[in-house]
Amino acid sequence: xxxxxxxxxxxxxxxxxxxxxxxxxxxxxxxxxxxxxxxxxxxxxxxxxxxxxxxxxxxxxxxxxxxxxxxxxxxxxxxxxxxxxxxxxxxxxxxxxxxxxxxxxxxxxxxxxxxxxxxxxxxxxxxxxxxxxxxxxxxxxxxxxxxxxxxxxxxxxxxxxxxxxxxxxxxxxxxxxxxxxxxxxxxxxxxxxxxxxxxxxxxxxxxxxxxxxxxxxxxxxxxxxxxxxxxxxxxxxxxxxxxxxxxxxxxxxxxxxxxxxxxxxxxxxxxxxxxxxxxxxxxxxxxxxxxxxxxxxxxxxxxxxxxxxxxxxxxxxxxxxxxxxxxxxxxxxxxxxxxxxxxxxxxxxxxxxxxxxxxxxxxxxxxxxxxxxxxxxxxxxxxxxxxxxxxxxxxxxxxxxxxxxxxxxxxxxxxxxxxxxxxxx
Numbered sequence: 001x002x003x004x005x006x007x008x009x010x011x012x013x014x015x016x017x018x019x020x021x022x023x024x025x026x027x028x029x030x031x032x033x034x035x036x037x038x039x040x041x042x043x044x045x046x047x048x049x050x051x052x053x054x055x056x057x058x059x060x061x062x063x064x065x066x067x068x069x070x071x072x073x074x075x076x077x078x079x080x081x082x083x084x085x086x087x088x089x090x091x092x093x094x095x096x097x098x099x100x101x102x103x104x105x106x107x108x109x110x111x112x113x114x115x116x117x118x119x120x121x122x123x124x125x126x127x128x129x130x131x132x133x134x135x136x137x138x139x140x141x142x143x144x145x146x147x148x149x150x151x152x153x154x155x156x157x158x159x160x161x162x163x164x165x166x167x168x169x170x171x172x173x174x175x176x177x178x179x180x181x182x183x184x185x186x187x188x189x190x191x192x193x194x195x196x197x198x199x200x201x202x203x204x205x206x207x208x209x210x211x212x213x214x215x216x217x218x219x220x221x222x223x224x225x226x227x228x229x230x231x232x233x234x235x236x237x238x239x240x241x242x243x244x245x246x247x248x249x250x251x252x253x254x255x256x257x258x259x260x261x262x263x264x265x266x267x268x269x270x271x272x273x274x275x276x277x278x279x280x281x282x283x284x285x286x287x288x289x290x291x292x293x294x295x296x297x298x299x300x301x302x303x304x305x306x307x308x309x310x311x312x313x314x315x316x317x318x319x320x321x322x323x324x325x326x327x328x329x330x331x332x333x334x335x336x337x338x339x340x341x342x343x344x345x346x347x348x349x350x351x352x353x354x355x356x357x358x359x360x361x362x363x364x365x366x367x368x369x370x371x372x373x374x375x376x377x378x379x380x381x382x383x384x385x386x387x388x389x390x391x392x393x394x395x396x397x398x399x400x401x402x403x404x405x406x407x408x409x410x411x412x413x414x415x416x417x418x419x420x421x422x423x424x425x
Contacts (some may be wrong), residue, residue, distance in 0.1 A: 029116045029245040033125050039237025040128035044071055044135055046230025050285070051139050053223030054334050058411025059143045060219065060421040066138035066147075070154060074131045077158055079103055082130055083123050085163035087113065090173025095164050112172060114244040125241060126166075133162055133190045139336035140198035143216075144208050144408055147416045149401040153391060157197065161387045165193050165380060181376035182359055182369070184253065185242035187297025187348040188380045195341020196381050197388040198332060204392045205401060207331035209408050216333075221281050228285035232261055235292045239299040252357060253299035257292065260311035264291025267315025275323070283319075286339060290318035293343035298351040301361075306354035313350060318343050348377050 048067035055063045074082070081101055088096030100106055103123065111119025134154035141150065168176040169183050176188075183189060208216065218224060239257045243250035268287025269279040294314035295307055302310065321338040332338060352373030355361035362370045395401050407415035414420060 029114075029247075030118045030121045032246040032250070033117050033121045033241060033244060036237035036241025037121070037125045037128050039234045040125070040132065040241065041071075041234075043128075043231055043234035043238065044068070044132045046227045046234055047132060047135055048227065049223045050227030050231060050289070051142065051224075051334050053220040053225075053227065054218040054282070055142050056216065056411070057219040057422055058413055058420075060223075060413065061419060062147065062412035062416055063138070063142045065417070066142065066150060067135040069151060070131050070135040073151065073155055074134065074158055075127060077155060078127045078130050082158060082163055083126065085159070086130070086166040087123075087126065087171050090167070090171060093173055093175035093178060094167070096167050096171050113170075116245050122244070126170075129186060129190060129238075130158060130162060130166070133186075133194050134158055136190070136194040136336055136340055137198045137201060139334035139340075140202040140332045141205055142333045143412065144205055144333075144402055145201075146399075146401055146403050147412070149395050149399055152395055152399065153201075153401070156391045156395075157388065160391065161197065161384055162189075162193065165189055165383065168379075169376070176376050176379065179375065180359075180369070180372045182301055182351045182355060182373065183297045183348065183376070184300040184351075185239045185296045187293075187344050187351065188376050191293045191296060191340045191344030192348065192377060192380045193344075193384045195337045195339075195344050196384045198336035199330070199341060200385050200388040201392060202330055202332040202337070204389070204396070205331075208333065209405060211331045212326065212329075218282065221285075225281055225285055228288060232288055232292065235261070235296075238292075239296060243300055249300045249358070255304055256299050256302055256307035257295055259304055259307040260295035260314065261288045261291040263308050263311030264288060264294065264315035264318075267291075267312050268319050269315075271316050271319045275319075286322070286335065287315045287319070290314040290339050290343045293340055294318075294347035294350065297344070297347045298354065301351055301355040301357050301359055303354070303356055306350075306356065309354060310347060310350045313346055314343050317346050345377055345381075348373050 044067050048064045052060050052063045084098050084100035085096050088098060088100045091097055106119050106123050108118050108120055111122055113122055134157055166189050168174040169181060169189050235257055236254055240250040240254040243253055265284050265288035268283050272283040273279045291311040291314045294310050298310055318339050321342040322335045325332055325338055352370035353362045355369060356364050360366040392401060
């Protein structure tokens with residue numbers, strides 16, 4: 001009896017120790033995820049500054065607001081039904097159900113997507129991704145899109161484009177996830193998705209008045225550089241946070257993020273130096289963002305040397321994409337497609353080449369992974385492009401999407417908002 005009693009006591013003690021350790025892990029990983037959520041949130045104001053400095057002074061406030069309005073609008077959409085559509089119970093591998101409607105059953109306990117963090121923390125981390133993704137599209141439509149049309153557009157786009165694609169890749173039962181597509185932190189879900197939509201939006205809206213014969217010179221590159229710095233800082237939360245814990249995967253993602261961004265910035269500067277004989281601050285900023293975009297799907301899967309090659313490719317390929325914009329004649333105002341669309345495509349494909357941690361890519365004997373990555377890229381391009389076209393055409397036929405010529409000449413700050421960014425002017 002004494003031996004049995006001791007066994008029970010030992011079992012109880014072991015159980016108590018296990019629970020204490022579990023609570024410690026849950027607390028530390030949840031804390032890490034909340035910090036990363038705050039970092040990703042900071043990226044949206046960073047994006048606002050990054051974009052705001054590149055437009056003409058008469059449109060700076062409107063450009064800032066296109067990012068900031070997403071912080072409010074998409075937050076509410078995510079709470080009401082967005083999170084449920086993206087991460088709810090799977091329906092045919094295409095969309096989530098409504099079991100998390102109004103965050104019903106999203107508690108402080110661990111959820112179905114991570115046993116080591118609070119479900120609520122996972123939800124708010126993903127909310128920040130849902131916010132910045134449609135804001136990225138604004139870079140293609142600034143200086144000529146009606147603010148009311150933009151608000152309706154990002155709401156409808158989030159519902160019918162972002163949420164389904166997010167479920168395809170990251171939702172339990174999503175068809176691309178089941179296929180084996182690798183997207184550590186949003187190469188397809190965020191950057192290809194937004195980049196292709198940006199291209200479609202630019203084509204439907206048409207060129208800004210005077211483009212390309214008139215010069216459209218950034219009015220304040222100091223703002224742009226500050227925004228780029230905030231994006232770089234916040235991106236560590238974007239990528240390392242996607243490990244969903246303070247673990248080795250987060251460390252790897254942090255390291256590869258830094259390496260790819262730095263390498264891409266140098267590559268863009270070098271390409272620009274060779275091409276036009278002058279390196280620029282805008283080139284350095286654009287290059288680092290291109291590197292951050294390209295490493296996003298690969299961050300937790302590739303080695304530091306893999307990140308070097310991905311960053312090098314991003315700097316050169318995205319620079320060429322921006323240069324070729326002039327050849328094709330479309331007006332993607334701030335190169336949202338050239339950086340995010342092209343960079344995301346390169347990053348997703350490169351993941352299938354260089355992956356070595358948690359999955360194997362082409363260089364490590366797995367050609368099939370590269371095929372899967374191509375399927376993910378193509379399906380995202382087709383779906384996002386078609387749905388964006390439909391949404392914008394519906395808005396064009398109903399409320400209109402482009403400001404009138406007089407308002408465009410005056411500037412959207414005054415015509416749409418009744419204020420100016422610089423009183424001295």
